[in-house]
Amino acid sequence: MQASLEEVCPECGVPCTGIYRFWYELDERLMMVDVDQPTIDALLGEIRGRTTVEDYHGLPAMVRAGNELTGWADGHDHPYGAEVGVQGLKEFVHALRVTSAATKKPDLINALQQLASEAAAHRTTVYAMAE
Numbered sequence: 001m002q003a004s005l006e007e008v009c010p011e012c013g014v015p016c017t018g019i020y021r022f023w024y025e026l027d028e029r030l031m032m033v034d035v036d037q038p039t040i041d042a043l044l045g046e047i048r049g050r051t052t053v054e055d056y057h058g059l060p061a062m063v064r065a066g067n068e069l070t071g072w073a074d075g076h077d078h079p080y081g082a083e084v085g086v087q088g089l090k091e092f093v094h095a096l097r098v099t100s101a102a103t104k105k106p107d108l109i110n111a112l113q114q115l116a117s118e119a120a121a122h123r124t125t126v127y128a129m130a131e
Helices: 037-049 061-068 085-096 106-121
Strands: 002-005 019-026 029-036 127-130
Touching: 019 037, 019 106, 029 037, 029 106, 037 061, 037 085, 061 085, 085 106
Parallel strands: 002 029
Antiparallel strands: 019 029, 019 127
16 A cells, blocks of 8 residues: 655645655555645644543543654654554544544545554554654
């Protein structure tokens, strides 16, 4: 699976704002979904805006890491990606379903869900990274 869901910058006409890559390896090939950082950051902001301080620690680990720019979302500490696992990606996708992505970015949700399903079927793990 290969999916590039990057948005083009209205200023320069290319995807210049960085990407988040979600991937797994199969037979020495990367199966991945690339998404521009502003899209994911906006969706994480929606989730954060709906979450009380008391409920924050109950969010999926990938959502918290994305908000805190740690783990997979920290491009410096994990230059090749941090392991998030199939279940971690599924929980992330589930959290995205309550955002505007459900109606505005269904391709994003579908691509990430497909990536998680394929990785599970191949019994491999999933990684995510900021680039």
